[in-house]
Amino acid sequence: MQSVIRPLIQKNNTKIILIVLDGVGGLPVNGVTxxxxxxxxxxxxxxxxxxxxxxxPVGYGLTPGSGPGHLGLFGYDPIExxxxxxxxxxxxxxxxxxxxxxxxRCNYATMKNGFITDRRAGRIATEKSKKLTEMLQKEIxxxxxxxxxxxxxxxxxxxxxxxxxxxxxxxxxxxxxxxxQKEGLQPLNPVPLSENAASISKTVERLIQRAQDVLKDxxxxxxxLMRGFSCMPAIPTFAEAFGLKSLAIAVYPMYRGLARLIEMxxxxxxxxxxxxxxxxxxxxxEYDFFFLHVKKVDSYGEDGNFExxxxxxxxxxxxxxxxxxxxxxxxxxxxxxxxxxxxxSHSWHPVxxxxxxxxxxxxxxxxxxxxxxxxxxxxxxPTYNLxxxxxxxxxxxxxxxx
Amino acid sequence: MQSVIRPLIQKNNTKIILIVLDGVGGLPVNGVTxxxxxxxxxxxxxxxxxxxxxxxPVGYGLTPGSGPGHLGLFGYDPIExxxxxxxxxxxxxxxxxxxxxxxxRCNYATMKNGFITDRRAGRIATEKSKKLTEMLQKEIxxxxxxxxxxxxxxxxxxxxxxxxxxxxxxxxxxxxxxxxQKEGLQPLNPVPLSENAASISKTVERLIQRAQDVLKDxxxxxxxLMRGFSCMPAIPTFAEAFGLKSLAIAVYPMYRGLARLIEMxxxxxxxxxxxxxxxxxxxxxEYDFFFLHVKKVDSYGEDGNFExxxxxxxxxxxxxxxxxxxxxxxxxxxxxxxxxxxxxSHSWHPVxxxxxxxxxxxxxxxxxxxxxxxxxxxxxxPTYNLxxxxxxxxxxxxxxxx
Numbered sequence: 001m002q003s004v005i006r007p008l009i010q011k012n013n014t015k016i017i018l019i020v021l022d023g024v025g026g027l028p029v030n031g032v033t034x035x036x037x038x039x040x041x042x043x044x045x046x047x048x049x050x051x052x053x054x055x056x057p058v059g060y061g062l063t064p065g066s067g068p069g070h071l072g073l074f075g076y077d078p079i080e081x082x083x084x085x086x087x088x089x090x091x092x093x094x095x096x097x098x099x100x101x102x103x104x105r106c107n108y109a110t111m112k113n114g115f116i117t118d119r120r121a122g123r124i125a126t127e128k129s130k131k132l133t134e135m136l137q138k139e140i141x142x143x144x145x146x147x148x149x150x151x152x153x154x155x156x157x158x159x160x161x162x163x164x165x166x167x168x169x170x171x172x173x174x175x176x177x178x179x180x181q182k183e184g185l186q187p188l189n190p191v192p193l194s195e196n197a198a199s200i201s202k203t204v205e206r207l208i209q210r211a212q213d214v215l216k217d218x219x220x221x222x223x224x225l226m227r228g229f230s231c232m233p234a235i236p237t238f239a240e241a242f243g244l245k246s247l248a249i250a251v252y253p254m255y256r257g258l259a260r261l262i263e264m265x266x267x268x269x270x271x272x273x274x275x276x277x278x279x280x281x282x283x284x285x286e287y288d289f290f291f292l293h294v295k296k297v298d299s300y301g302e303d304g305n306f307e308x309x310x311x312x313x314x315x316x317x318x319x320x321x322x323x324x325x326x327x328x329x330x331x332x333x334x335x336x337x338x339x340x341x342x343x344x345s346h347s348w349h350p351v352x353x354x355x356x357x358x359x360x361x362x363x364x365x366x367x368x369x370x371x372x373x374x375x376x377x378x379x380x381x382p383t384y385n386l387x388x389x390x391x392x393x394x395x396x397x398x399x400x401x402x
Numbered sequence: 403m404q405s406v407i408r409p410l411i412q413k414n415n416t417k418i419i420l421i422v423l424d425g426v427g428g429l430p431v432n433g434v435t436x437x438x439x440x441x442x443x444x445x446x447x448x449x450x451x452x453x454x455x456x457x458x459p460v461g462y463g464l465t466p467g468s469g470p471g472h473l474g475l476f477g478y479d480p481i482e483x484x485x486x487x488x489x490x491x492x493x494x495x496x497x498x499x500x501x502x503x504x505x506x507r508c509n510y511a512t513m514k515n516g517f518i519t520d521r522r523a524g525r526i527a528t529e530k531s532k533k534l535t536e537m538l539q540k541e542i543x544x545x546x547x548x549x550x551x552x553x554x555x556x557x558x559x560x561x562x563x564x565x566x567x568x569x570x571x572x573x574x575x576x577x578x579x580x581x582x583q584k585e586g587l588q589p590l591n592p593v594p595l596s597e598n599a600a601s602i603s604k605t606v607e608r609l610i611q612r613a614q615d616v617l618k619d620x621x622x623x624x625x626x627l628m629r630g631f632s633c634m635p636a637i638p639t640f641a642e643a644f645g646l647k648s649l650a651i652a653v654y655p656m657y658r659g660l661a662r663l664i665e666m667x668x669x670x671x672x673x674x675x676x677x678x679x680x681x682x683x684x685x686x687x688e689y690d691f692f693f694l695h696v697k698k699v700d701s702y703g704e705d706g707n708f709e710x711x712x713x714x715x716x717x718x719x720x721x722x723x724x725x726x727x728x729x730x731x732x733x734x735x736x737x738x739x740x741x742x743x744x745x746x747s748h749s750w751h752p753v754x755x756x757x758x759x760x761x762x763x764x765x766x767x768x769x770x771x772x773x774x775x776x777x778x779x780x781x782x783x784p785t786y787n788l789x790x791x792x793x794x795x796x797x798x799x800x801x802x803x804x
Contacts, residue, residue, distance in 0.1 A: 033763070061790030061792075063802060064803060065801050065804040066804070067803045068803040079406060083803060083804075342761070343761065347761070348791075349763075370779070374766060374777070374781075380780075380783075
């Protein structure tokens with residue numbers, strides 16, 4: 001679809017704001033969903049004037065991770081553009097990846113006589129893991145011509161990046177996992193699955209040997225397991241694809257990292273949603289497109305905290321007038337996926353969306369809820385169509401054909 | 403889509419029941435459809451608690467046969483996986499096909515001086531046709547290394563299967579029809595349309611000559627015409643595609659045959675819908691997935707019997723509590739296509755569907771009818787998405803991407 005859209009793009013001075021209430025879609029508990037439970041007069045009023053609908057991030061029955069969820073919102077088909085596990089892990093830990101990087105998810109593990117006896121090194125404390133990772137980083141700054149970058153995660157987890165001096169071939173990261181997935185087995189060798197991965201898998205082998213040497217006196221964390229080798233996906237930048245100068249406003253590193261994948265500007269910021277909106281206001285004149293990420297709605301959903309999630313939606317509702325004051329040409333409010341408190345996890349359910357612009361039908365939906373959005377003019381549609389709708393509603397797309 | 407789903411499958415102990423009311427969708431006569439006419443309190447109550455919608459078996463405006471209709475319900479794109487006419491005919495006549503078989507639809511015909519004067523041999527009586535087929539079968543048990551299997555159908559129709567000793571190449575059945583489609587013409591030769599069909603078309607030629615010889619004293623049915631040469635499609639099994647151990651419960655051979663194409667277990671059973679539900683209960687502990695087929699709804703539709711079709715829906719409604727007693731994790735009730743009594747045939751109209759599980763919105767549709775299902779949370783969607791939805795609602799699919 002991007003190839004159809006690209007030649008139709010025209011620039012103008014309109015402003016588009018996309019607000020992502022992470023995991024906003026829900027399911028009924030005692031008959032009402034989180035959105036139905038929340039008292040949110042501003043969102044409901046806006047929904048009445050907006051084009052409403054539900055978007056489907058990956059496909060019927062498919063539950064998206066945060067990566068595919070956001071790529072869809074940014075206008076990319078998440079099945080066509082898949083992001084490797086290692087890359088996502090690194091983005092989540094705040095590492096800025098380059099096109100010459102190969103990233104992997106790593107575990108500390110316990111090895112005895114050549115066999116893995118604990119794949120998670122007894123789930124060592126995060127603090128301990130952090131110290132070990134700092135030690136590894138200090139002892140192994142590079143392997144051959146590759147710079148080594150390590151980032152500690154929670155408990156036994158960390159990310160490893162090999163930064164090479166030159167751009168890599170797309171299949172250079174095709175290397176098999178070393179994690180045997182079961183205890184009592186030997187760790188696996190990193191096997192190259194493409195010609196371009198051959199020399200890189202050797203570098204990985206040496207990294208593992210060096211790490212083993214550095215960790216040899218550790219009681220539990222005396223070995224490392226690596227999986228999800230991946231490099232930055234070959235993906236058009238957001239500016240190339242849609243002709244928009246864009247700013248990502250997100251407190252969590254993962255979402256800034258996803259935005260940076262497509263070269264959105266994504267400065268590190270801190271604070272709460274009010275701070276994010278402040279930041280939006282300050283930078284409002286400099287960009288065409290703003291992605292503003294609200295994390296906590298999802299966090300409460302993941303915790304199974306129905307009331308907490310509803311309260312977070314209410315809290316956002318109180319701040320919404322600050323966004324409306326900016327009078328954007330197009331305002332979209334939605335989620336990257338559903339996270340029903342009932343399921344305590346992301347889910348496959350389509351996500352309510354409202355799109356406000358001067359060029360909508362409106363008056364189809366009385367509130368911003370799953371059931372009311374079902375009545376809306378956008379229907380149920382693949383998520384990656386939302387961005388073209390934003391372009392159209394900001395009059396940034398020329399006619400297709402004569 | 404199956405390739406996206408396969409790596410996400412996880413197994414658990416949930417039970418999924420798919421009930422197919424064959425041809426259930428309809429059109430208004432005196433303002434109401436068959437589903438709207440039927441008094442069916444149990445179905446309506448279930449619809450109120452379910453995810454409702456309409457599924458589109460092949461595409462907008464396309465009327466499915468029973469083959470594509472069911473393949474879609476089983477999670478296969480019926481445009482990608484097409485089933486040959488000969489194979490469907492053989493399945494419908496209750497023949498268990500093997501991967502080494504080539505099947506064809508056959509007609510008895512009348513030939514005079516080398517020209518076909520009646521393509522249907524005067525539509526000879528079914529009883530007569532059966533006797534002729536038995537005679538042919540006795541006289542021609544094999545041709546070369548191919549076993550010949552003949553199955554009588556209605557009137558002038560029968561099916562012929564050539565069973566070879568070895569697995570065939572996918573294009574081995576690419577042989578042209580011998581039916582000239584018009585009377586007064588000569589029968590056509592079976593021409594091989596691929597290299598792998600060359601020797602097989604010779605076997606077909608010899609079968610036709612042998613049959614002509616056996617039938618030479620018949621007044622009307624003195625020749626056979628063959629068309630729709632086909633072999634079993636290359637298709638992943640249901641267990642491979644979706645990780646489900648499955649049981650098909652169907653009284654008519656065609657539907658068991660379709661289920662066997664994807665290696666569902668499909669024992670021959672007899673009786674009415676109550677007997678089918680009894681059978682479901684007896685085997686409930688042994689499988690993950692149950693396909694239960696209700697034929698008569700379609701039969702009345704095909705006859706143009708509006709009231710009969712509505713009455714069949716009512717009869718099923720009375721039995722529905724017996725299914726609900728099993729308390730399945732996911733229950734889907736729908737049809738494989740619409741068969742409006744108004745049209746006396748299958749039609750292109752999307753088919754109402756309800757999906758009941760603990761993880762639906764519900765309260766969108768007040769009854770199980772075409773118009774009420776339109777208000778539902780599933781929207782109008784391609785049929786092959788129903789199976790992934792069943793997997794999702796039984797928590798059998800992991801997250802896509804991280």
